[in-house]
Amino acid sequence: MAPILQVKDLRKTYEGGFEALKGINLDIEEGEILALLGPNGAGKTTLISTLCGITQPTSGTATVAGFDIRTDYRRAREQIGLVPQEIHLEPFSYVGANLHFSRGLFGKPRNDALVDGLLKRFSLYDKRRNRVRELSGGMKRRVLIGKALAHEPKVLFLDEPTAGVDVALRKDMWDAVAELKKEGVTIILTTHYIEEAEAMADRVAVIRKGEILMVEQTSELMQRLGRKVLTIELREPLAGIPPALGGLDLELAPDGLSLSYSYDTRAERTGIAGLMARVQEAGIVLKDISTTESTLEEIFVDLVSEGAQ
Numbered sequence: 001m002a003p004i005l006q007v008k009d010l011r012k013t014y015e016g017g018f019e020a021l022k023g024i025n026l027d028i029e030e031g032e033i034l035a036l037l038g039p040n041g042a043g044k045t046t047l048i049s050t051l052c053g054i055t056q057p058t059s060g061t062a063t064v065a066g067f068d069i070r071t072d073y074r075r076a077r078e079q080i081g082l083v084p085q086e087i088h089l090e091p092f093s094y095v096g097a098n099l100h101f102s103r104g105l106f107g108k109p110r111n112d113a114l115v116d117g118l119l120k121r122f123s124l125y126d127k128r129r130n131r132v133r134e135l136s137g138g139m140k141r142r143v144l145i146g147k148a149l150a151h152e153p154k155v156l157f158l159d160e161p162t163a164g165v166d167v168a169l170r171k172d173m174w175d176a177v178a179e180l181k182k183e184g185v186t187i188i189l190t191t192h193y194i195e196e197a198e199a200m201a202d203r204v205a206v207i208r209k210g211e212i213l214m215v216e217q218t219s220e221l222m223q224r225l226g227r228k229v230l231t232i233e234l235r236e237p238l239a240g241i242p243p244a245l246g247g248l249d250l251e252l253a254p255d256g257l258s259l260s261y262s263y264d265t266r267a268e269r270t271g272i273a274g275l276m277a278r279v280q281e282a283g284i285v286l287k288d289i290s291t292t293e294s295t296l297e298e299i300f301v302d303l304v305s306e307g308a309q
């Protein structure tokens with residue numbers, strides 16, 4: 001099956017000459033969750049806005065469910081639900097009406113059951129007759145998601161869905177996204193919360209200065225770039241790293257009670273066996289050993305700073 005979203009050499013140069021997108025290529029399969037990660041100003045919002053027809057690309061093509069975003073704009077846009085970064089809602093409008101109205105904008109017939117279902121899913125049903133201005137910030141954000149889904153789009157863009165949202169609501173949002181995925185909705189989200197990408201996304205695309213540095217399965221990215229740290233807890237504190245362990249990439253904790261050794265999981269030889277033999281030879285008594293893997297956050301920071309050099 002053809003990818004639901006196909007982006008080919010998409011470029012955007014803003015008036016004034018700033019190149020915000022420098023030839024983006026990206027294919028997204030139906031039902032996939034892709035996290036778009038990148039530092040401030042990387043071009044994430046520009047990419048989303050371009051795909052949604054809010055911003056005109058300078059060159060390149062993109063299709064949504066086979067419809068070209070330029071030559072078949074209306075039909076392409078119909079396939080998309082957009083949850084923008086900023087909350088734009090008319091304060092005096094009613095919650096339920098927002099969803100009905102949004103559906104109507106796409107020329108879809110009124111569907112009370114569908115709108116009620118969305119209101120219930122996002123715990124807004126009891127508030128359906130309230131005005132937007134009576135809602136909390138988190139509730140408003142949920143109205144935005146309900147609105148974006150009211151015309152039954154195939155692809156949902158979430159531009160930083162959980163920015164400024166408390167932990168409980170963030171978890172709710174993750175659950176809602178997981179449920180939408182089960183229904184076959186394709187989701188592209190931008191986030192600064194890297195644990196969010198790690199928890200939800202099937203693939204992660206890293207974008208920096210208008211270019212995609214990499215797109216990879218979340219699990220493979222972790223494995224490919226992941227480093228592990230072996231921590232050796234000691235029975236007796238060490239004042240310094242003993243000469244017998246010199247030349248190894250070791251760090252001693254400030255309290256002298258643990259040594260940590262960072263190694264590449266991809267390497268043919270991790271050096272762990274040699275390290276352990278030397279620890280034993282040096283007469284160091286161990287209390288415990290553990291390993292930890294780098295989080296996506298660490299990988300991401302590494303990648304972005306590597307690119308910056």
Ligand SMILES: Nc1ncnc2c1ncn2[C@@H]1O[C@H](COP(=O)(O)OP(=O)(O)OP(=O)(O)O)[C@@H](O)[C@H]1O
Nearest residue numbers: 014015018020038039040041042043044045046047
């Ligand atoms: N209308 C515009 N005119 C000129 N430059 C713009 C315009 N909109 C965005 N830019 C520039 O394009 C670059 C990419 O911005 P964009 O908003 O796409 O980044 P982002 O990755 O979404 O950032 P953030 O994480 O901060 O939301 C930035 O350098 C920004 O200043």
